[in-house]
Amino acid sequence: MKMMSGAAMVVEALKDVGVTHLFGYPGGAVLDIYDALFAQEHVKHILVRHEQGAAHMADGYARSTGKTGTVLVTSGPGATNTLTGIATAYMDSIPMVVLSGQVPTQLIGEDAFQETDMVGCSRPVVKHSFLVKRAVDIPKAIAQAYYIANSGRPGPVVVDLPKDIVNVQEEHLYEFPTDVTMRSYNPTLKGHGKQIKKTVSTLENAKRPVLYIGGGAIAADASDLVTELAEKLNAPVVSTLMGLGAFSSVHEQFLGMLGMHGTFEANKTMHNADCILALGARFDDRVTNNVDKFCPHADIIHVDIDPASISKTINAHIPVVGSVDEVVRQILAEMASHDFSDQDTKLTDWWEQINDWRSRQCLRYNQGDTTIKPQRVIESLYKHTNGDAYVSSDVGQHQMFAALYYPFAKPRRWINSGGLGTMGFGLPAAMGVQFAHPEACSVVVTGDGSIQMNIQELSTCLQYNLPVKIISLNNRALGMVRQWQDMIYKGRHSSSYMESMPDFVKLAEAYGHVGIKVDTLDELDGAMERCFAEKDRLVFMDIAVDQNEHVYPMQIKFGAMDDMRLSKTERT
Amino acid sequence: MRRIFSVLMENAPGALSRIMGVFSQRGYNVDSLCVAPTNDKSLSRLTIITEADDKVAEQILKQVNKLIDVLRVTELTGSAHVERELMLIKVATRTEVARAEVKRNVDIFRARVLDVTSQHYTMEITGTSDKLTAFADVMADCADITESARTGVCGLSRGDRALRP
Ligand SMILES: Cc1ncc(C[n+]2csc(CCOP(=O)(O)OP(=O)(O)O)c2C)c(N)n1
Numbered sequence: 001m002k003m004m005s006g007a008a009m010v011v012e013a014l015k016d017v018g019v020t021h022l023f024g025y026p027g028g029a030v031l032d033i034y035d036a037l038f039a040q041e042h043v044k045h046i047l048v049r050h051e052q053g054a055a056h057m058a059d060g061y062a063r064s065t066g067k068t069g070t071v072l073v074t075s076g077p078g079a080t081n082t083l084t085g086i087a088t089a090y091m092d093s094i095p096m097v098v099l100s101g102q103v104p105t106q107l108i109g110e111d112a113f114q115e116t117d118m119v120g121c122s123r124p125v126v127k128h129s130f131l132v133k134r135a136v137d138i139p140k141a142i143a144q145a146y147y148i149a150n151s152g153r154p155g156p157v158v159v160d161l162p163k164d165i166v167n168v169q170e171e172h173l174y175e176f177p178t179d180v181t182m183r184s185y186n187p188t189l190k191g192h193g194k195q196i197k198k199t200v201s202t203l204e205n206a207k208r209p210v211l212y213i214g215g216g217a218i219a220a221d222a223s224d225l226v227t228e229l230a231e232k233l234n235a236p237v238v239s240t241l242m243g244l245g246a247f248s249s250v251h252e253q254f255l256g257m258l259g260m261h262g263t264f265e266a267n268k269t270m271h272n273a274d275c276i277l278a279l280g281a282r283f284d285d286r287v288t289n290n291v292d293k294f295c296p297h298a299d300i301i302h303v304d305i306d307p308a309s310i311s312k313t314i315n316a317h318i319p320v321v322g323s324v325d326e327v328v329r330q331i332l333a334e335m336a337s338h339d340f341s342d343q344d345t346k347l348t349d350w351w352e353q354i355n356d357w358r359s360r361q362c363l364r365y366n367q368g369d370t371t372i373k374p375q376r377v378i379e380s381l382y383k384h385t386n387g388d389a390y391v392s393s394d395v396g397q398h399q400m401f402a403a404l405y406y407p408f409a410k411p412r413r414w415i416n417s418g419g420l421g422t423m424g425f426g427l428p429a430a431m432g433v434q435f436a437h438p439e440a441c442s443v444v445v446t447g448d449g450s451i452q453m454n455i456q457e458l459s460t461c462l463q464y465n466l467p468v469k470i471i472s473l474n475n476r477a478l479g480m481v482r483q484w485q486d487m488i489y490k491g492r493h494s495s496s497y498m499e500s501m502p503d504f505v506k507l508a509e510a511y512g513h514v515g516i517k518v519d520t521l522d523e524l525d526g527a528m529e530r531c532f533a534e535k536d537r538l539v540f541m542d543i544a545v546d547q548n549e550h551v552y553p554m555q556i557k558f559g560a561m562d563d564m565r566l567s568k569t570e571r572t
Numbered sequence: 573m574r575r576i577f578s579v580l581m582e583n584a585p586g587a588l589s590r591i592m593g594v595f596s597q598r599g600y601n602v603d604s605l606c607v608a609p610t611n612d613k614s615l616s617r618l619t620i621i622t623e624a625d626d627k628v629a630e631q632i633l634k635q636v637n638k639l640i641d642v643l644r645v646t647e648l649t650g651s652a653h654v655e656r657e658l659m660l661i662k663v664a665t666r667t668e669v670a671r672a673e674v675k676r677n678v679d680i681f682r683a684r685v686l687d688v689t690s691q692h693y694t695m696e697i698t699g700t701s702d703k704l705t706a707f708a709d710v711m712a713d714c715a716d717i718t719e720s721a722r723t724g725v726c727g728l729s730r731g732d733r734a735l736r737p
Pocket of ligand 1: 397
């Protein structure tokens with residue numbers, strides 16, 4: 001046991017929980033902590049350019065590793081700047097700890113300089129939060145924060161640290177807790193035996209089963225188990241936007257993403273299934289379309305670690321509370337005492353039907369010979385990265401094109417803000433990925449709108465030599481907004497057009513990076529090749545794409561899962 | 573449908589605001605709320621009255637239970653339980669007739685007079701919410717209500733069922 005200041009305790013506790021990367025930005029309330037960071041080498045501090053960027057970097061780091069991402073910011077504006085990042089992590093259940101400075105305890109409540117009630121501001125978007133009142137409580141609060149953030153259903157945790165308790169002048173006894181369990185927090189990991197039995201007999205009787213997998217399968221690192229289960233059942237697999245990669249997208253049984261921009265075969269299969277096994281997915285409104293018309297023939301088995309996600313929107317016939325890995329393991333064990341030997345014959349008709357839906361080739365598009373189609377860019381990206389990149393994305397049409405046209409064979413490769421839909425997420429997230437995987441290829445697919453929401457982080461990329469590859473689909477418009485305006489508002493493009501695009505190549509160069517502009521189809525592949533040949537540099541690819549392209553398929557509002565537009569002229 | 577939820581939570585700063593946060597954030601209404609530490613001072617017990625259908629009630633249970641500070645939550649309505657509420661009520665009595673009428677009703681309702689001045693009676697009454705409302709209605713008929721305060725309902729299950737850590 002050692003004596004140390006509160007600030008040193010913060011750093012020591014971070015070291016003790018195994019933090020290696022800390023994304024942050026200094027300010028008055030945390031200067032003591034910054035000073036303590038200066039004196040050590042265990043925790044690497046990454047200086048961002050905007051606190052929102054720090055939160056998204058920690059998030060990208062967490063999504064790509066499964067480890068908890070860490071953020072350090074000052075009080076007031078530093079703390080409030082992280083809120084969008086915290087909310088983004090919250091909506092997608094990403095483990096994150098945000099350490100925020102606070103004014104000294106005796107000034108709390110007095111509207112002191114740079115005071116905001118961070119615990120209050122963040123309350124609706126955190127899993128939990130701590131306002132630490134005494135220096136001796138720092139190690140325990142930090143240890144519990146990490147435990148809460150990355151157990152059960154993961155999520156962000158805020159630790160608010162008043163300036164007086166991290167004061168470098170006073171020393172206290174540092175004691176890292178050996179036990180962080182809490183009587184009020186015991187996540188259920190194993191499914192209930194009776195529910196597992198019901199699940200297996202329902203699966204055994206199913207003639208038209210489907211596995212519907214979500215982010216929970218990734219959070220639980222359950223890819224291998226899910227794959228084993230899918231193969232034993234010979235069942236088709238569909239995935240949410242958040243689940244992509246949990247089951248290989250190049251697997252024969254994979255039908256693609258489901259939901260609003262899901263594939264024809266995925267949505268058709270869901271709608272006609274007689275048994276839906278949902279694994280770590282939450283039947284959200286971007287999946288179900290009209291809940292009253294949702295999958296009328298199916299027995300629904302819902303496996304989720306969060307009981308509150310079960311029967312929230314869609315009633316589950318068999319609720320199973322537990323983590324996806326544990327529950328699938330239990331299902332596999334129970335299946336051994338049932339007969340699943342002839343799933344091939346049992347599901348022949350089902351697969352025949354599914355293959356018929358597949359033959360519609362809903363992702364076909366018309367390239368033409370000059371203007372580049374956004375889909376074509378993603379296909380080219382896939383080719384030039386051998387399908388093995390970490391792809392972070394912003395929010396908009398480009399996000400959907402990436403999700404649909406870049407098949408992810410592995411989990412934690414697709415990094416996107418699914419729940420909150422945060423424009424500006426992509427670049428910092430890709431940076432977090434790059435910090436976690438220095439040798440890997442970290443790409444961000446973005447749009448001319450989204451990239452400008454955290455463009456300042458290009459400066460951070462230079463400081464830390466991050467060779468992120470930015471693939472910007474420049475349609476000179478807020479494409480997704482424009483698409484809705486085309487479809488719903490008779491093409492009235494109210495404020496969705498940006499007349500004043502910067503010269504992105506010059507901008508990249510100004511920040512010390514490489515910029516490449518691509519205007520025509522025949523330049524595309526060559527430019528991609530040049531981009532990925534620049535192993536050590538950040539490259540900004542400014543690619544002019546067709547402004548009038550829409551993302552299809554697209555569910556028709558108020559309809560069932562399988563009511564879709566398949567192109568500007570065809571619907572189901 | 574009227575529901576009573578009972579919550580056992582850590583007696584920690586911010587715990588109550590988190591529970592209220594769940595209600596406001598998710599659009600559930602709170603009709604009354606009664607909270608105090610239990611015999612074990614590290615715990616607080618909270619009783620919440622709300623209007624909710626079955627689906628919403630299930631979500632309230634789950635969402636409140638999900639909070640890190642919450643140890644247990646249960647719905648008291650739906651099984652045998654006792655519930656009580658306390659009301660303090662002050663009335664102005666300008667005439668002898670009114671004073672007599674107030675005192676008569678105090679007896680009928682088994683209320684208690686806590687404070688008397690020449691012009692005012694302050695009383696306490698315990699019971700179900702309906703009884704309290706009925707008493708207040710009667711008081712309004714025979715005197716002028718100056719002010720009143722109610723604690724909100726607090727309740728326990730009957731028999732050996734209990735909310736324990
Ligand atoms: C922070 C934020 N503000 C607004 C929106 C609403 N929104 C969703 S997509 C979109 C347009 C995105 O444009 P761009 O990044 O250029 O991508 P594109 O759709 O053109 O591919 C907007 C404004 C959002 N998702 N996030």
